[in-house]
Amino acid sequence: MYLADRSAPSGAQTGPDRGALRAPAVTSAVLALGTVSMITDISSEMVTAVLPLYLVAGLGLSPLGFGALDGVYNGVSALVQLTGGHLADRVRNHKLIAGLGYGLSALCKPLLLLAHSLGPVGVVLALERTGKGLRTAPRDALISLSAPAGAQGRAFGVHRAMDTTGALLGPLAAFLILGAVADGYDTVFGVSACVAALGVVVLVLFVPGTPALSATAGQNPAPPASEARGPGRNPGSRHSRAHPTAGPREALALLRLPRLRALAACAALLGLTTVSDAFVYLLLQRRTGIGEQWFPLLPLGTAAVFLLLAVPAGALADRIGRRTVFLTGHALLLAGYGLLLWAPGWPVLPYLVLVLHGLFYAATDGVLPAAVAATVPRQLRATGLALVGTGQALARFGCSLAFGGAWTLWGPGPALSAAAAGLLCSAVVAGFVLRPTAPAADLSP
Template identity: 75%
Template sequence: MYLTDRSTPPRADTGRRRRRGLRSRAAPVVFVLGTVSLITDISSEMVTAVLPLYLVTTLGFSPLGFGALDGVYNGVSALVQLVGGHLADRVRNHKLIAGLGYGLSALCKPLLLLAGSVGTLGTVLALERTGKGLRTAPRDAMISLSTPPENQGRAFGVHRAMDTTGAMLGPLAAFFILRAATDGYDAVFGVSACVAALGVLVLVLFVPGGQRAARADGPTENTGRQRHHDEPDDGGAPPDGAGATDGAATADTGPPVHLREALALLRLPRLRALAGCAALLGLTTVSDAFVYLLLQRRAGIGEQWFTLLPLGTAVVFLLLAMPVGALADRIGRRTVFLAGHAALLLGYALLLWAPATPVLPPLVLALHGTFYAATDGVLPAALADIVPGQLRASGLAIVGTSQALARFCCSLAFGAAWTVWGDGPALAGAAAGLLCCATVAGMVLRPTGGTRS
């Protein structure tokens, strides 16, 4: 069982691939969805950048209280991903469900201005994450279905690079707003709402919907699942005889998908292995907010500079997302995926034992960004050879939910461990767990037969 391997067609197809040129690498819909994500991430990361400091220093949250709220912030979207993925496959309109998700998140941004209590704030954040959960699987399904299997890593790398550009600009905007505005946090929340509305507008106007979305620049030849001659048979067929086709048209044609068909995806051994390993590794992936709080304490960074820490991660992610995605297409996604977790483990080690020198923050942030570049787009790219096109959003939701729920549990556990034992022992436990889990994942996802990793 393995994450996925190179999907490069035989050399006989080289001429055809060359004729397709750049068009086969990233369809226009990928760039449009990347623009929507860029704008939306500016809005979201403006809030995310100030939220840890706002909750801990202004509202007086304990690490346990912050861990619980951060867990809710991420856990709600995890559960809703399953709903969003299934709805998108059932109604055969990925744009509609994604648009509802983007719209709900945008509506919640101005409500942050009215959230004066912990309960109200938690409710608003839960609704905002509900929007994220609805949109994630349909959006990734549109990217996957418009891209040939051999270029999935590159396409998701392009999207994640544009998405990360927004993640880079968001904290920077929050930094300048906090310095310029009298009521800094309210100003950040207000501007964030306006930017989110712009993202929804771009989605509505420029992303094709219905069958046009399914056909827009999607692969039109050799749409069947490409598999090497030495790839093992998983022994699990798609439900109801659906072939694992990658043609985009399968997303918006045919009868509605029933819930039992989506659940039957769990019979696929490769999907179960992928979802299980994503969850296992997620259990030891410390929340970004905790990483930044730890780095601030270790390096003695002033509060006025805190909002710039996510910028460092975003810059590295932006620079590496496309080349690392293309590398995963060439040498195997399992290798790149596990290497990303090794980078994260090294970042934990630096936070635990490295002296507080001026090079500590850039080193930790570089490793943090490398981790995301090697995992965030590679994981959904791996599903192109596993899940049939008409169930792609459901498959993406299953894997994404397993990972996000595990990270929700990690946030709760890490916050509790920090409160009881302190930040050092809590991080040491997470690092030891990550090492063990990565070892297990490497064995479960190892290549079989003659495949390369």
């Protein structure tokens, strides 16, 4: 791909290749989508920052009950994500489906003001996650279709950095509200609803629609097998099938791509042993004795590191290979688990754990969709992203249920030890499956 082009003589590029090389790595579409995600994440993370403490301390949920609810919180979006990706590809309007998802999530925020028991809270959270599931794949497809093929990691890194800016500001806003208002939880939910509505307005006004399939940005190095109708057939010709229907048969055919199968399998396997953020913060709070009033600030540490390093990590993945960066991120997460389990009670311990947690996200969150985008044809981009994202999210749903049950039965220490052992084994398997000696399954650009 683009790495090979760097060795060509100056001026040798012609036609689409020259335009692809001159295309900006960060387009206005990526910046607009990043702004929408930043605003939406301020809204979402205001709720997420106080939710674990609100449910466990306020509503009295057990770790098992919280694990089930946290699993539903993540699992519902996984189930809907595939639908959102398929719909976006089928109607060829990624902005429309993403907008429906953002709108549904915004409508659910004020409903939290009316839900003060486990059942209603669970229903509202499930609906909110349905909106997230609808929007995730179409949004990521818009990013990949708006960026040059050789700069996908950087584009996703910029988006994730802007998204994480919202993740940084959301908990800070929740912290300030809880400190200033007596009935702080309801105020947090109300302000969150207003911010979410602003994000929908920005999406409608400033995010462009799906780029034309003939654009050079985000193209794959070779046309998919389904488009290879014969020698000399030009995929861009009006006589060729340049805009095939994204039906169920075409979506299922994606699983025949070796690279996509490898990515989906490894993402799911690693997700099965990735403890959810909420549990990490609860473990850190119990391990270090951090006061409840400071709990909403814990996600700030993760978000700050993620914000600083998301773009460099994405650019590094484009240069040295996405496999190396992706697996390094999981190694750093494993180191964080080790500190929570065995490190002495250093005053610096919370900062170390949060730094490693943020490094994990910087090295994986944008790198994985960039790798998927490089393996999937344009007309099925959202579906391919949704396939991998759904598998990963369902695996994390299972991890939340299992970890909550293990915490209830064995205690937090043995539960985290089991998760760490599983993550180590999963990372070894993923390193073998994605090894450079198997180019069809490689994560490199």
